[in-house]
Each structure stands twice: as structure tokens, then as C-alpha cells.
Amino acid sequence: MAFLLKQRAFLKLYVMEWIQKNKGYGYQMLEEFDETFKPYGYSPAHSEIYTILKELWADGYVTRDKKLRGSNPEDFQEIVLYRMTDKGKNELEAYRKLMKVELERCEGLLRKALKDHYS
Amino acid sequence: MAFLLKQRAFLKLYVMEWIQKNKGYGYQMLEEFDETFKPYGYSPAHSEIYTILKELWADGYVTRDKKLRGSNPEDFQEIVLYRMTDKGKNELEAYRKLMKVELERCEGLLRKALKDHYS
DNA sequence: CAATGAACACTATGTTCATTC
DNA sequence: GAATGAACATAGTGTTCATTG
Secondary structure (H helix, E strand, O other), rough: OOOOHHHHHHHHHHHHHHHHOOOOEEHHHHHHHHHHHHHHOOOOOOOOHHHHHHHHHHHEEEEEEEEEEOOOOOOOOOOEEEEOOOOOOHHHHHHHHHHHHHHHHHHHHHHHHHHHOOO | OOOOOHHHHHHHHHHHHHHHHHOOOOOHHHHHHHHHHHHHHHOOOHHHHHHHHHHHHHOOOOEEEEEEOOOOOOOOOOOEEEEEEEEHHHHHHHHHHHHHHHHHHHHHHHHHHHHHOOO
């Protein structure tokens, strides 16, 4: 039976919610992750984020649109923007419920260990 | 940078402390783990425990002694008992400190996610 | 079935390579 | 360096096989 949850599941929830809120593209999410988890000494590999994004797209949960990054016409940097499909919105709703249980289970497991060893 | 701690590290702390307290042999630890983590839907594979035990022995942290399980002379079941070496005792002390930080870091990470998504 | 251990297979994840602006 | 993606390598872990009482 399972120990702690997998990194991918953990990140996927963030990614889906960020897309739902129209928050940016892959690289930006990567930076956001770095920022978010800096205090915890955790910074996911960039390939993880792109893998998740690709999977979400393959599952039909998101659409992909290539855009130019800035409004500045001299900025030709292309980025890939994601939007939730209806299917994706449903999936997120279900996934949120699932992950709540799972995150709490894992938190409990760690708590138990902390209690067993340090109190 | 690291996501959550590895299962092996998590179990190793329990195993070392159990040996320190003269608590049993491999199979017994396995059962104890099942019992301990049943509420969390977690039950480690038996090979994990034996791998940890072997590693502890290879590192010189524990000694191995073959014994008969019961006092009943008709019970010929052999078990392998472990005892901490001095080196092992020192290691455990250091490991405990290390793991406290690590367990708290991971707990924080999960807490952060729960807060980010469900509050 | 209790107990131990090795061998093997898989998969999650990190590192590297490649490409474009 | 920002941005995306694929390809590759490896480590962690679970499953299976083997053996003994």
C-alpha cells in the first residue's frame, strides 16, 4: 500500500488550479513553484511541469494556444497558454476532493512519525 | 531539490529505534508497521524492511544474531535478532536530529498545499 | 503460514540534450 | 537567459521467486 503521494499528483493540483485561474504558462508556473516552495527547500524540475501539462492536454482537460509573450511587438518570445475544457473543470472538481483526502492522509502519516519519535 | 522524504528514510528511523529498544526481528517489525500505519492505509513491502536491516548491518550500525523464536524446544523457527553497535547508537542520535528537520519540512509542505487549496 | 532473502521489473523523477527567441 | 520539449538515465520501490521450519 502507498506511502506518501507522488510529486506529480501534488503538482498537478496546483497546475490545474492555476490554469483555471488563467495563470500563465509553463515557465511561469515553474517560477511560481520555486517561489511558493522556496521556504521548504523544494523546487521541481522543469520537465515535470511540462510533462504534467502535456498529460493534461492529452487527457482533454486543457487546450493549448500559442501566443506572443508581451504586447511589445519586438518581443517575439512564444509562450503556450492553457485553458480548462469543461471536461477539465469537472476533473479538477473531482481531483480536488480526492487530493484533500490524500494530502490529509499523508500529513497524518508524518504527524504520526513526529509524535512517535519526538514526544 | 527534494520533494518529500523517501520511504526508506522514514522506515529506517523506526527500525533503528525499535532495535535500540530490543524490539524484535524483521518479520515482527513488518507486522508492527502494518499495525502502526493501518489507519493511514499504508503497509510497507517486506523487502523494504529486510533491505534496511541489511544496510544497517553493512554500515556496522547493528549486529546480527540467529536465535530460535520461542523458548519451546519444539519451535525450530529461526529468527534474526539485531542489536545496536556503539557506532549505530551514535548514528541513531544524529539521524534523529536530521529526520526531525526533514519530517517537519515535509509536514510543512503538505500543510502549505492544504492551505493553498482548501482554505 | 512464519520468516528471511535475493532477483527482477517497473515507474517516477531528475539530468541532459536540443531548439527558438 | 526565457521558454518549450524530448530523450535518456537512474534510483526507489513493489512484485515475484526461492528457501526453510
